[in-house]
Amino acid sequence: MSGAKSYSAFSDSEWDKSLRSLYEERINTIHKQEHTSASLQDQHEQIIKKAVCLALNKTGSEWGEPPAHFAFFLMGSGGRLEQSFWSDQDHGLVYESTNEEDELYFLHLGKEIVHALEKVGYKRCEGNVMASNPKWCCSSEKWKNQLKQWLHEDKWETLRYSLTFIDARAVYGKTELVDQLKQTFFQVVSNNPRMLVRLTENTGRLKKGIGLFNQLLVETKGVHKGKFDFKQIVLFPYVNGLRLLAVQQHILSSSTVHRFEQVTNEHLKQSQKSFEQLLEKRVTWQKEIEHYENIHHLSIENLSKEERKQIKEWVREGHRLYQTIERLLKG
Structure with a gap:
């Protein structure tokens, strides 16, 4: 991807040291400070963004720069700006690419993000709604097709996935990619009003x-x-x-x-x-x-x-x- 930063070597010891340091920052800024709900969300977001940057540096040092523009997004309480002091991971990745090989890069990045967030104090999602899962780490085109499929399948599980996604909020990268997916989602529901009833029943x-x-x-x-x-x-x-x-x-x-x-x-x-x-x-x-x-x-x-x-x-x-x-x- 032209114009991207270059990545220097990032050893395992540096990686571990950086994550320990970020964990201490989390404890000091989130758990040892007085907060309003809004200030708590701000602190979570700062820590999460730093964890994503560390994961991106780690991946970049091994695999090179990202092969396409992408967005990392939070869902669940993080997406809705409703996190409490402790939170689990609910997130995904979307990237601009039609090259299937690029999926390996972003799945690896997702895996490093999951590891970083876990080390910093965010529990892994028990339902595996994370960017390391191919279901939640897709190209824009694949994401659009998947959202359409989830809605048209009209099963409890796929409607639950759909509702989970609609809380997505981009916190790193090209945020328009997430908005475009939501517009696709809205259009599908508009074209079939019964889908809104089914989502309500869910x-x-x-x-x-x-x-x-x-x-x-x-x-x-x-x-x-x-x-x-x-x-x-x-x-x-x-x-x-x-x-x-x-x-x-x-x-x-x-x-x-x-x-x-x-x-x-x-x-x-x-x-x-x-x-x-x-x-x-x-x-x-x-x-x-x-x-x-x-x-x-x-x-x-x-x-x-x-x-x-x-x-x-x-x-x-x-x-x-x-x-x-x-x-x-x-x-």
């Missing part, structure tokens, strides 16, 4: 959060027994609803907050303030959590009466919001 199961006696419902078994699933019960009804509206209204933004700002329905916009408040409160509640596995559950016995009341209000509002959006999209 996210329609809302996890109950309040019991018959107005109590918050906690997990009754498993490793999180006795704890409240904040992510599924409180956060996701807002997230899933606004994602569906983004598809319907061709909103390129991946952030739930930005989607709220851009939707055309003024009544639905009224829930934006609550969503922003719950993101801020989550930062306060989760600051002391030391492991990714515990980041999405709350110990409600540590919450005040007012805090529990607030959670119940968010649960009710989020569920009403999602159900309203569901009715709108199903016609």
Whole structure:
């Protein structure tokens, strides 16, 4: 690729030293600082970009410069700008090339990115939604065909992949490549309105959060027994609803907050303030959590009466919001 930088030798010891240094930077800037939700996202992005640059340097020193323009993108909470203090990896690569041999380069780059992020403190995705997986590391043309295929197959799994992708947000490289893929996605759905109904059905199961006696419902078994699933019960009804509206209204933004700002329905916009408040409160509640596995559950016995009341209000509002959006999209 003309105009690209040249890469000097990058030994294994230098690679390991650089990753250890970046891990320490992560601990100091993310875990040892006071944060708002926005500042936490900024710090995550800075660390992730540095990890990508290290992986690119490592790959470049061994394989040469990238053979085509590309974009590295985050999905999941990273794509939506909703990461907590600990986060797993959800990401992909798209590149401008019709040369099948270039796939080997970018899959290798994806593998190095996964390794770098893991060493820096981002757990590997259990579902393998990462740029080291050929499903999530494709040329622009292959990506477009894959998105069309996922939607037309109309299976629970392929629709789940589609919804995962629509939260993609480019953080390194040629960002237009991701926007072009989203436009392809939007066009396919516009041409077949039933697909929007099917996508809605894919996210329609809302996890109950309040019991018959107005109590918050906690997990009754498993490793999180006795704890409240904040992510599924409180956060996701807002997230899933606004994602569906983004598809319907061709909103390129991946952030739930930005989607709220851009939707055309003024009544639905009224829930934006609550969503922003719950993101801020989550930062306060989760600051002391030391492991990714515990980041999405709350110990409600540590919450005040007012805090529990607030959670119940968010649960009710989020569920009403999602159900309203569901009715709108199903016609």
